[in-house]
Amino acid sequence: MTAAAASPVQDAWRIDADRLWRRLMALARIGATPGGGVDRQALSAEEIASWHTMIEWALSAGLEPSTDAVGNLFIALPGTDRDAPPVLAGSHLDSQPGGGRFDGVYGVVAALEVLTTLAERGVRPPTDVLCVAWMNEEGSRFAPGMMGSEAFAGVRDLASIRATRDADGVSVADALDALHAAFPTLRRRPLGFPVAAYLEAHIEQGPVLEARQRTIGVVTGIQGKKTFDIVIEGERGHAGTLAMADRRDALEAFTRIAAALYERIGRHDEAVKFTIGRLQVEPNAPSVVPERVTLRIDLRHPDNAVLGQLGQRLADLCESLAAPCSARVTPLVDAPSNGFDPALQQAIARAAARIGVPHMPILSAAGHDARHMAPLCPSAMIFIPCRDGVSHAEHEWAEPAHVAAGADVLLDVLLPWVGAGKDGRP
Amino acid sequence: MTAAAASPVQDAWRIDADRLWRRLMALARIGATPGGGVDRQALSAEEIASWHTMIEWALSAGLEPSTDAVGNLFIALPGTDRDAPPVLAGSHLDSQPGGGRFDGVYGVVAALEVLTTLAERGVRPPTDVLCVAWMNEEGSRFAPGMMGSEAFAGVRDLASIRATRDADGVSVADALDALHAAFPTLRRRPLGFPVAAYLEAHIEQGPVLEARQRTIGVVTGIQGKKTFDIVIEGERGHAGTLAMADRRDALEAFTRIAAALYERIGRHDEAVKFTIGRLQVEPNAPSVVPERVTLRIDLRHPDNAVLGQLGQRLADLCESLAAPCSARVTPLVDAPSNGFDPALQQAIARAAARIGVPHMPILSAAGHDARHMAPLCPSAMIFIPCRDGVSHAEHEWAEPAHVAAGADVLLDVLLPWVGAGKDGRP
Numbered sequence: 001m002t003a004a005a006a007s008p009v010q011d012a013w014r015i016d017a018d019r020l021w022r023r024l025m026a027l028a029r030i031g032a033t034p035g036g037g038v039d040r041q042a043l044s045a046e047e048i049a050s051w052h053t054m055i056e057w058a059l060s061a062g063l064e065p066s067t068d069a070v071g072n073l074f075i076a077l078p079g080t081d082r083d084a085p086p087v088l089a090g091s092h093l094d095s096q097p098g099g100g101r102f103d104g105v106y107g108v109v110a111a112l113e114v115l116t117t118l119a120e121r122g123v124r125p126p127t128d129v130l131c132v133a134w135m136n137e138e139g140s141r142f143a144p145g146m147m148g149s150e151a152f153a154g155v156r157d158l159a160s161i162r163a164t165r166d167a168d169g170v171s172v173a174d175a176l177d178a179l180h181a182a183f184p185t186l187r188r189r190p191l192g193f194p195v196a197a198y199l200e201a202h203i204e205q206g207p208v209l210e211a212r213q214r215t216i217g218v219v220t221g222i223q224g225k226k227t228f229d230i231v232i233e234g235e236r237g238h239a240g241t242l243a244m245a246d247r248r249d250a251l252e253a254f255t256r257i258a259a260a261l262y263e264r265i266g267r268h269d270e271a272v273k274f275t276i277g278r279l280q281v282e283p284n285a286p287s288v289v290p291e292r293v294t295l296r297i298d299l300r301h302p303d304n305a306v307l308g309q310l311g312q313r314l315a316d317l318c319e320s321l322a323a324p325c326s327a328r329v330t331p332l333v334d335a336p337s338n339g340f341d342p343a344l345q346q347a348i349a350r351a352a353a354r355i356g357v358p359h360m361p362i363l364s365a366a367g368h369d370a371r372h373m374a375p376l377c378p379s380a381m382i383f384i385p386c387r388d389g390v391s392h393a394e395h396e397w398a399e400p401a402h403v404a405a406g407a408d409v410l411l412d413v414l415l416p417w418v419g420a421g422k423d424g425r426p
Numbered sequence: 427m428t429a430a431a432a433s434p435v436q437d438a439w440r441i442d443a444d445r446l447w448r449r450l451m452a453l454a455r456i457g458a459t460p461g462g463g464v465d466r467q468a469l470s471a472e473e474i475a476s477w478h479t480m481i482e483w484a485l486s487a488g489l490e491p492s493t494d495a496v497g498n499l500f501i502a503l504p505g506t507d508r509d510a511p512p513v514l515a516g517s518h519l520d521s522q523p524g525g526g527r528f529d530g531v532y533g534v535v536a537a538l539e540v541l542t543t544l545a546e547r548g549v550r551p552p553t554d555v556l557c558v559a560w561m562n563e564e565g566s567r568f569a570p571g572m573m574g575s576e577a578f579a580g581v582r583d584l585a586s587i588r589a590t591r592d593a594d595g596v597s598v599a600d601a602l603d604a605l606h607a608a609f610p611t612l613r614r615r616p617l618g619f620p621v622a623a624y625l626e627a628h629i630e631q632g633p634v635l636e637a638r639q640r641t642i643g644v645v646t647g648i649q650g651k652k653t654f655d656i657v658i659e660g661e662r663g664h665a666g667t668l669a670m671a672d673r674r675d676a677l678e679a680f681t682r683i684a685a686a687l688y689e690r691i692g693r694h695d696e697a698v699k700f701t702i703g704r705l706q707v708e709p710n711a712p713s714v715v716p717e718r719v720t721l722r723i724d725l726r727h728p729d730n731a732v733l734g735q736l737g738q739r740l741a742d743l744c745e746s747l748a749a750p751c752s753a754r755v756t757p758l759v760d761a762p763s764n765g766f767d768p769a770l771q772q773a774i775a776r777a778a779a780r781i782g783v784p785h786m787p788i789l790s791a792a793g794h795d796a797r798h799m800a801p802l803c804p805s806a807m808i809f810i811p812c813r814d815g816v817s818h819a820e821h822e823w824a825e826p827a828h829v830a831a832g833a834d835v836l837l838d839v840l841l842p843w844v845g846a847g848k849d850g851r852p
Binding site: 205206223225227238239240241242243244245249251252255256258259262266267270272273274275276277278279280281284285286287288289290296298300365366367389391392 | 666701
């Protein structure tokens with residue numbers, strides 16, 4: 001422990017690490033899986049149960065819960081000017097089907113812990129400070145994810161979100177109405193109110209912080225992502241009778257295209273991530289020359305200009321290398337790379353130094369709700385390490401000391417907004 | 427019509443084309459599909475019904491039906507020496523699920539027609555002449571196919587055949603016992619008795635005869651076939667976070683391997699047929715680096731030495747190009763190419779000439795029961811054209827004139843065995 005961390009003055013502004021951990025473990029029991037993980041789908045009975053728990057904790061601390069039309073959960077520490085744009089911090093409560101105890105929920109519980117700590121000390125900030133749990137970040141029940149933050153930011157309209165259905169045919173509209181019906185007295189906020197700043201704490205979901213033995217990752221931005229659906233059309237034939245020269249083999253065309261893509265896109269530079277994750281062959285019979293191959297490409301890069309060029313090159317390669325088959329490229333996701341607010345990044349680095357934990361800048365390879373907040377207000381993310389870089393898995397794990405440090409950093413960064421940091425550190 | 431075909435002497439040894447066609451169409455009603463095709467699975471109620479019809483026709487012509495332990499159906503024109511090795515001609519009665527009116531059944535009905543014609547003329551050959559319907563050539567209900575001829579030739583043992591189950595869990599043993607129970611008085615022949623010669627008439631299942639306007643294909647042999655199951659093992663990872671340099675992407679390894687196989691196996695020469703027909707990616711999720719790719723390769727070549735070399739090269743390429751993944755190659759089918767008996771090929775060509783229809787030599791790309799008879803006795807196949815080269819489809823079609831010509835050729839080729847051809851043509 002460093003001298004700074006041992007300072008009694010600093011300790012006066014620490015969150016309650018035990019309570020934070022207890023609450024994380026309490027939420028992990030809602031939707032717990034036999035393998036030690038969590039299955040808490042968006043708008044499910046388990047997510048509703050997690051809201052009941054969150055709201056109970058909020059009310060007992062004198063905080064004010066509310067929601068909005070898309071099913072985001074807000075918890076407010078009231079400010080003196082209730083109409084001024086609030087500061088927002090949070091993440092999401094939903095999980096992957098075989099998810100873990102930290103992904104998403106950590107950022108929400110850390111924000112609640114910060115608000116609870118401030119409320120306990122009688123802090124009345126100049127503006128509201130809000131904890132938020134965004135609806136359906138994971139997108140595993142209703143695809144695609146990030147519905148709550150996208151609706152809040154106006155990236156997707158509410159009607160199209162409400163029309164989305166899960167595998168059982170249940171619409172978001174019905175599931176959302178059920179959520180709201182479960183909390184009939186909850187105040188409704190407008191969708192997309194002005195926000196002064198947004199902060200999100202999250203496990204890294206990668207191995208970098210652990211390998212470098214840093215407790216805090218100062219997230220510089222989220223790399224851009226494009227996805228494409230590609231359909232290669234050939235002609236089916238008998239594997240024993242059709243001469244090679246007469247074939248229009250869709251799988252052979254795929255092989256030629258994919259080899260070029262792995263080489264010319266996947267090795268463009270060290271930052272690029274190129275993945276063909278899903279592929280389907282038709283008719284997929286042992287003695288039949290394939291007539292159709294359908295694939296999904298996931299392409300990421302931190303530099304938007306490079307990402308745009310690679311996306312264009314990818315489409316060109318698919319179309320030019322398909323003959324004698326044909327290839328149809330359909331762009332799906334197009335999420336540009338974003339850089340987080342430099343001042344907030346500096347504040348996070350300073351906070352880590354004051355608390356006495358090692359930090360480093362880090363780029364987020366995975367997408368987060370903060371991507372949609374960044375264009376609206378100064379935004380930033382705080383990463384903490386996760387064991388072996390594992391997330392979206394039942395054995396996902398973060399150390400209690402790291403969990404506490406991330407929340408302490410969040411508290412420290414928020415102090416200037418709550419008025420406590422203005423006249424020098426306490 | 428040529429002068430030869432118009433000769434009344436030749437006509438004296440023609441089959442009854444109308445009866446042959448009527449019988450083919452009668453069998454097409456057993457298991458008829460709404461789309462005009464046939465679904466008559468091995469050992470099914472439909473195949474049993476087709477046996478009843480065949481046996482009725484046989485008995486009414488004074489022919490002798492019998493069976494064996496694996497469920498092959500034999501119909502004999504008795505010879506003067508009942509113990510001498512008989513001559514055999516036939517094919518199979520089972521069909522693909524969406525099969526047609528000719529594949530298999532034509533060779534059986536043509537052989538029955540030849541026997542009926544001989545019986546009607548009071549021919550008593552020196553040895554038995556047998557029509558055969560082999561059990562489960564198609565392998566669509568019980569896989570793999572050619573069970574009847576493989577058991578007869580000793581290629582597969584009866585116990586392993588009886589243990590095979592269909593998709594509903596019904597064993598060959600149970601289905602076979604039910605077949606035999608349906609014909610309690612049918613004499614049983616030993617499995618794999620000595621045979622003097624084997625002939626099989628079949629639709630081409632390819633476009634060559636039609637394109638070249640030849641009525642009879644003198645089949646030179648069946649190209650060899652090898653199949654392989656290949657499992658490529660890598661490691662799964664997050665498409666957004668795992669650096670390209672750290673990946674063990676099973677689909678990328680597949681692409682590298684497949685590109686080399688298409689190039690170095692698939693383009694070895696004009697005769698090779700190389701197909702990757704079935705492929706499965708795991709976990710097959712859009713944002714996950716694939717950890718496993720499983721594929722089935724179908725490799726065919728008429729030259730056994732070349733087929734053997736290509737099979738070895740294929741396995742070597744898979745294993746040497748897999749790094750940083752691993753590849754496991756499992757050989758499945760290994761059916762060598764066979765050449766048919768040259769004397770019988772000449773006899774077929776001469777018969778076509780006598781009948782006055784154009785003929786040509788042709789290699790069979792597809793497998794047939796004749797493959798398993800060829801090592802046992804002089805064997806040959808007679809192809810007739812099929813429309814657009816289509817088979818294994820409901821709209822499979824052969825012209826009545828071609829159907830008759832193929833049976834006439836079969837009769838003509840058999841004449842020396844039945845004693846009718848010895849002292850010159852009738």
